[in-house]
Amino acid sequence: MDTMKAVVFKEKDHIAVEEVPKPAPRAGEAVIRITTTTICGTDVHIVRGEYPVKPGLILGHEPVGVIEELGAGLDGLYSIGQRVIVGAITPCGQCFYCLNGVHSQCGGGVGGWRFGNTINGAWAEYLLVPDARANLAPIPDGLPDEAVVLCPDIFSTGLSGAESGNIRVGDAVAVFAQGPIGLCATLGARLKGASLIIAVDANTHRLAVARQLGANVTLNVADGDPVAAIKRLTDGRGVDVAIEALGRQETFESALRAIRPGGTLSSLGVYSGKLVAPYEAFYAGLGDQKIVTTLCPGGKERIRRLMAMDEHGRVDLTPLVTHRFALDDIQAAYDLFSHQQDGVLKVALHPDAARVEAEPELVAAGLIDEQC
Ligand SMILES: [Zn+2]
Numbered sequence: 265m266d267t268m269k270a271v272v273f274k275e276k277d278h279i280a281v282e283e284v285p286k287p288a289p290r291a292g293e294a295v296i297r298i299t300t301t302t303i304c305g306t307d308v309h310i311v312r313g314e315y316p317v318k319p320g321l322i323l324g325h326e327p328v329g330v331i332e333e334l335g336a337g338l339d340g341l342y343s344i345g346q347r348v349i350v351g352a353i354t355p356c357g358q359c360f361y362c363l364n365g366v367h368s369q370c371g372g373g374v375g376g377w378r379f380g381n382t383i384n385g386a387w388a389e390y391l392l393v394p395d396a397r398a399n400l401a402p403i404p405d406g407l408p409d410e411a412v413v414l415c416p417d418i419f420s421t422g423l424s425g426a427e428s429g430n431i432r433v434g435d436a437v438a439v440f441a442q443g444p445i446g447l448c449a450t451l452g453a454r455l456k457g458a459s460l461i462i463a464v465d466a467n468t469h470r471l472a473v474a475r476q477l478g479a480n481v482t483l484n485v486a487d488g489d490p491v492a493a494i495k496r497l498t499d500g501r502g503v504d505v506a507i508e509a510l511g512r513q514e515t516f517e518s519a520l521r522a523i524r525p526g527g528t529l530s531s532l533g534v535y536s537g538k539l540v541a542p543y544e545a546f547y548a549g550l551g552d553q554k555i556v557t558t559l560c561p562g563g564k565e566r567i568r569r570l571m572a573m574d575e576h577g578r579v580d581l582t583p584l585v586t587h588r589f590a591l592d593d594i595q596a597a598y599d600l601f602s603h604q605q606d607g608v609l610k611v612a613l614h615p616d617a618a619r620v621e622a623e624p625e626l627v628a629a630g631l632i633d634e635q636c
Pocket residue numbers: 304305306307325352417418
């Protein structure tokens with residue numbers, strides 16, 4: 265049997281690089297050779313045992329790669345060797361939820377998220393892609409891996425916070441927390457036409473990146489109550505839309521207090537325990553406000569649109585990729601990322617160690633050489 269290298273969840277706080285069977289595609293499935301992937305905050309929750317997955321599962325849900333093998337039924341749609349991305353969420357396109365337009369919930373609650381959750385994920389040399397027809401998105405020529413590695417999850421999720429919040433041209437928007445997803449929500453607010461974009465965080469480095477991506481005002485929570493500052497900036501009303509991108513009671517409550525009557529709280533965070541909404545923070549339920557939640561939109565058309573923004577120069581996501589590692593060095597990459605050391609935003613992981621050196625040059629040149 266062919267084998268491959270993969271990072272496997274063993275138990276709480278324990279991941280390991282192991283030799284495991286290489287997947288083979290059945291009808292409608294594809295196998296891609298992973299060239300670049302990354303670590304998500306959700307992976308940290310999994311490794312810490314805060315989100316349960318089966319021991320032995322390969323983690324990771326942000327794949328960039330090359331088609332290695334195609335199952336039956338995909339003739340003429342894709343070719344071997346083609347560079348592709350697959351979204352973190354892989355909707356089937358056929359079930360009740362997909363046909364009702366809620367693709368991320370494919371098959372039932374949070375069911376569209378399969379990689380590194382219910383099936384093997386992208387921290388490996390090869391990845392089996394289900395429903396390949398609905399999920400393989402070809403990468404436009406000239407875009408290197410690290411320019412698009414945020415499209416499967418972080419950019420899609422962050423932008424969806426702005427989309428679900430239904431930001432209109434001229435809106436005032438506050439984005440609570442400027443981790444990678446919050447930063448992409450800030451970028452999303454700019455793309456959706458917000459006039460005033462207020463970025464909130466406790467990390468000055470992240471606030472500086474937020475300015476690069478579109479924030480006009482940054483508020484450091486260490487300097488005082490951000491809600492009071494937001495009210496001052498909006499004639500006492502509050503913002504039209506607040507985006508919560510952390511998943512804590514504190515930021516949720518601040519986001520709720522920050523929106524005006526009739527405003528929208530667009531929530532991206534992953535919460536645990538109980539979430540409380542104090543009655544006065546939402547006008548005792550009489551404030552005509554909306555609270556919306558969103559799970560990362562996936563599927564090949566979504567991913568095509570995100571990469572088109574990159575291809576045509578509307579966004580540049582490469583400043584968010586701050587570090588790169590060989591997949592073999594996953595433990596060092598995980599430690600750096602999970603402890604937010606050295607100004608890290610996202611780490612690029614390359615199964616082929618040679619790519620760790622090559623990719624920055626490819627990024628700089630805007631070129632890709634598949635021999636790397
Ligand atoms: Zn993720």
